[in-house]
Amino acid sequence: MTGLHERHLAVSPEWLALYYRHPLELTHGEGRHVWDADGNRYLDFFGGILTTMTAHALPEVTKAVAEQAGRIIHSSTLYLNRPMVEMAERIATLSGIPDARVFFTTSGTEANDTALLLATAYRRSNQILAMRNSYHGRSFSTVSITGNQAWSPTSLSPLQTLYVHGGVRSRGPYAELSDERFIQACVADLEDLLGHTRRPAALIAEPVQGVGGFTSPPDGLFAAFREVLDRHGVLWISDEVQTGWGRTGDHFWGWQAHAEHGPPDILTFAKGIGNGMSVGGVVARAEVMNCLDANSISTFGGSPITMAASLANLSYLLEHDLQGNARRVGGLLIERLRGVTAASPAVREVRGRGLMIGIELVRTGTDEADPEAAAAVLEAARAGGLLIGKGGGHSTSVLRIAPPLTLTVAEAEEGAAILADALHAAG
Structure with a gap:
């Protein structure tokens, strides 16, 4: 040792x-x-x-960090922050969410925690739908919606969580079905679940489950879910902490493999966009993002130095x-x-x-x-x-x-x- x-x-x-x-x-x-x-x-x-x-x-990112560090490293969201505004503008456009607002955090856990706050406040419900085998972070609220027992150390929770089929294609009761019938069975399960509970605030789902072992449903599952969710007034949160920024190759965001009915109501991101700097965030349409009726700030979210890194990283990613x-x-x-x-x-x-x-x-x-x-x-x-x-x-x-x-x-x-x-x- x-x-x-x-x-x-x-x-x-x-x-x-x-x-x-x-x-x-x-x-x-x-x-x-x-x-x-x-x-x-x-x-x-x-x-x-x-x-x-x-x-x-990456030279472009290290140069941006060094130059920003030579000016100012930190200010908090109590002051105007040019790199943060510029990054928010770019993400709002890239997100596909109309009239989007962006809130920066320091991690994916914090981003998902914020998304849960927004959804439950907007829908006035503490019920959340989550996927079996999922992982959404290590905070008290996010472990309580994590459908992977190995990463959920307590049964105590501020939320009532109900778990839905569909995140794992090749295991479970629907594994032997064709893709089409798999989607039909998962949708029927969701419909049945919603028929036995009060209206949940949101469904949170990773388009590809990360900690769960890079499992994913057939393309189109979440589009089919969206029809049911919209009918019941349930928001869709796409957890793009691991799937965002083009990693899946076919799409810039994981949700775009399920895009028949448009973008999610809320999108969360983190990890790769800072290329090692501590960056996370939430994107939501204005009426959802603005639903909170109390004051809030972020001390470290969207700091000048992390935003400088993210801007340089995003530019490199797109240009190359x-x-x-x-x-x-x-x-x-x-x-x-x-x-x-x-x-x-x-x-x-x-x-x-x-x-x-x-x-x-x-x-x-x-x-x-x-x-x-x-x-x-x-x-x-x-x-x-x-x-x-x-x-x-x-x-x-x-x-x-x-x-x-x-x-x-x-x-x-x-x-x-x-x-x-x-x-x-x-x-």
């Missing part, structure tokens, strides 16, 4: 998880690579949990078509991963879209999740020079692969080869 690890354990909560038997201290990064305190170099396929979205030490790169290189990567895992009895499924890919591991000859195998592959991949993540529903048996959106074809090939070796070594 390293000295830093011992010091960490002495002052940190026991529930603050660390990856690896011998945890890493990352000291610096460049592009898609990071280095640890021992000088080892790794290809980074997790980006600080999908947060270093563009690249490590990183959504298109996620679609092209992500498509190649997922096909390579399906190829190298095809003969492995431990791999149940390789799924995902763009640069958001999951490999689900099971005990050989069964459909039972195998978290021990996932942990072993994580270790073996590290030994081979690759950092990945893990997640999943009832256990952490899914390898999570989400490289920076500037990933090259050569790096995708290299990462797939290392993963193939790691699966073999761990098997």
Whole structure:
């Protein structure tokens, strides 16, 4: 055990998880690579949990941060903030939400917490619909709407939460149905649920479930849900903390795979837009955003330095078509991963879209999740020079692969080869 690890354990909560038997201290990064305190170099396929979205030490972002730091770092929302207004204008346009208003936070948890506040105040209801296998943050309100038991440490809640089918396509009671019948069954379940409860304030859903193992429903499910929700006066919150900014390749926002009836009422974002800076936020149409009848500010949300970073990062992302790169290189990567895992009895499924890919591991000859195998592959991949993540529903048996959106074809090939070796070594 390293000295830093011992010091960490002495002052940190026991529930603050660390990856690896011998945890890493990352000291610096460049592009898609990071280095640890021992000088080892790794290809980074997790980006600080999908947060270093563009690249490590991206010159455009570091320059913007340095220049802003030389002027003023912090002011709070009590003062006009030019970078914040400029960023809000760009996000309002990109969101697709008409007459949009934007409120900045410091994290995805805080963004989802704000969205819940807005929805419950607007609809005067403390009932929330959420998806099974979901994850929305670590605050008291967001763990209470998280449908993944491993990440929900208390049953106490300020909200009454009801869970809906549909977030996981290949498991559960509807898994054997066709996509069309799967959607029909999930809609019927939602209709039945709404017939047995008072009117909920909102449905919150990740278009692709992140911590849940990069699972997603067939395209169009949330459009079908939207018809039912609108009829019952229930808002739709799209949690884009992990799916936003083009990561899925096919779309800029995850909700656009379900766009038949237009954008969500509320959209939340965070993680990648700051490329490592602490940025989150909420977008909603004006009547929803303005429904609060008490004062509110944000001390750190939308700070000049985080907004400067986000503006530079967003400009780079759009100018270099990183959504298109996620679609092209992500498509190649997922096909390579399906190829190298095809003969492995431990791999149940390789799924995902763009640069958001999951490999689900099971005990050989069964459909039972195998978290021990996932942990072993994580270790073996590290030994081979690759950092990945893990997640999943009832256990952490899914390898999570989400490289920076500037990933090259050569790096995708290299990462797939290392993963193939790691699966073999761990098997």
